Amino acid sequence: MADFKEISPNASAGAKLTNWFENRLPTAFDMYKVHMSEYYAPKNFNFWYIFGSLAMLVLVIQIVTGIFLVMHYKPDAALAFGSVEYIMRDVPWGWLIRYMHSTGASAFFVVVYLHMFRGLLYGSYRKPRELVWLFGCAIFLALMAEAFMGYLLPWGQMSYWGAQVIVNLFAAVPFVGPDLALLIRGDYVVGDATLNRFFSFHVIAVPLVLLGLVVAHLMALHDVGSNNPDGIEIKATKGPTGIPLDGIPFHPYYTVHDIFAVCMFLVVFSAVIFFAPEFGGYFLEYNNFIPADPLKTPLHIAPVWYFTPFYSMLRAITDEMLLVLIACVAGGAILGVTKFKLPAIVKLVIVGAAAAVIAMMLSIDAKFWGVVAMGGAVVILFFLPWLDNCAVKSIRYRPQWHKYLYAVFVVNFVILAYLGTQPPSAVGERVSQVGTLFYFGFFLLMPWWSRLGESKPVPTRVNYVAH
Amino acid sequence: MSETLVDTQKIDASKRTWLIASSCAGAVGVGAAAVPFVSTFQPSERAKAAGAAVEVDIAGLKPGEKMTVEWRGKPVWIVRRTPEQLASLSKVTGQLADPDSKRKPDEFTPAYARNEGRSIKPEVFVGVGICTHLGCSPSDKFQPGPQPSLPDDWQGGFLCPCHGSTFDFAGRVFKNKPAPDNLEVPPHMYLSDSKLLIGEDKKA
16 A cells, blocks of 8 residues: 655645545556556557557447447337337437447457457467467457347348357257257247347447456556567566666557557548448348348348358368368378377377267268357467467568468458358359368468478567657 | 475365365355356246147148248248159159158158158148258249259259258258258148148147
């Protein structure tokens, strides 16, 4: 506990007020120092470092607009669709609040995908930032749940059938699946009970979890310090004052930097809200302007764009694809047993595990493995800190071909996303199967390929040219 | 790594035992308190009661036509198949995943529908119009011949728009499609020649 500080009687009124609060709530002043005025961030941040702050901004936009939408929305299967149209047509400025919220959902994913890609580029997930990355992945997962449940609320055709498909994913789990799906829906099909509980989760439960995770993400980040485009630990080179030589205080340097980014973001965000809120059917799908009809599936259903890469992987797992996967598991086990020097007991475990997985693949439907692939594509991100064995963190000092590999990874992800928006086709299925193999290969083989090639020498100080 | 080991503190064993015991008792209490909360996720009594049988008059259903009725919130199709449509069933047998409805018969095919047409009367097919993959409602593709998303030797049937599963006129799923099972045939019985009861059968 801090000692009580007296202030000179001739101090200004403002200083007296500050002193009054500082004696009664010193924690707030300490937090301001730790997180703002004395948080030293590397001075070489580039364009890629704006998306964390922007994600916070979008979170605030979603919470504020969400609060106002709840004032007019009715979570009732008979009234929900009408109440959203009522917000759009009859509530003064309701259309703006609703479009901000619906565009905000897509903006959230744009910003978060770019933020995650930044982490991948500069090795921001590596020691000692593993927990920052793990909390971040948990935020991504919570965000997906939040977006999915929010999409049911307008109770349009896409809301309804999208939820029907995703809830039925859980029914694919062996043994407990059908009961689990029933427990999620609260009825034998998606209905009023489902709408009500999704509303509760979307408005209360998941946002609370999300906020807690954001706090954890930031605390972990500020404890270990930010990474930077060079992937150099700035704390390793400190000046006589104990402050990193390549660090600058977050406030005012990066607050100003981020306010500029916020302005740029809001220009684009407003342009979308005012001129293309449906974004050609990508942000708000056309079929969702038709009220939910439990007896008729729209001719083409697809999730919103941010889920489509994962949806493509779900669709890619067919009976044929399972044979390929079985071959992969068997090949991996054979390689593990013959190529590496391992104790006999470990080899036995590898063979046993591979045999068990293959037996399960042969006995359980492809449908379940599609669900596993879709979930695994997200879960595998959590393991990234322990998959990357490269000698350096940042792409700047990695072998040149790593850049091409990352480029292929991005292109592959975009192709998978595109295919997920399209109706099923024979060619699309093949392409998405290759894409799925590449996606998983990229991560699962990373312990091997990230070690290959010659890394460039990493300097001790960051690259920085004053403007 | 520090070389010096931390002093192992003296533990008061009797206190520790009681701490562990009371923590376990607390955990059981929390677990028990969670039961009512999780139970609220189950279908309500009202939802369970809403699953009553539906009576349908199919006198006006012409050959080649389909009607849809709602039972337990699900679409139930009634199709009066034409002789050509019935003939197509035996043509596609080789391309089906489970032509004889042997997979999970208790769940998908009642005993009286375990035949080629999966029906009581050969021409009238009654099935739940929910794809066994992920619960979309397949659309009608009754017209034979090549068309988008379908093979060139298409004999007519149903196509699920979500993931491309195809079914023949008896709701039997084609091979190598995401859907694992044939469409469910609900329990049903004829009250008279043209009156159908969906949701109940004679053994019930």
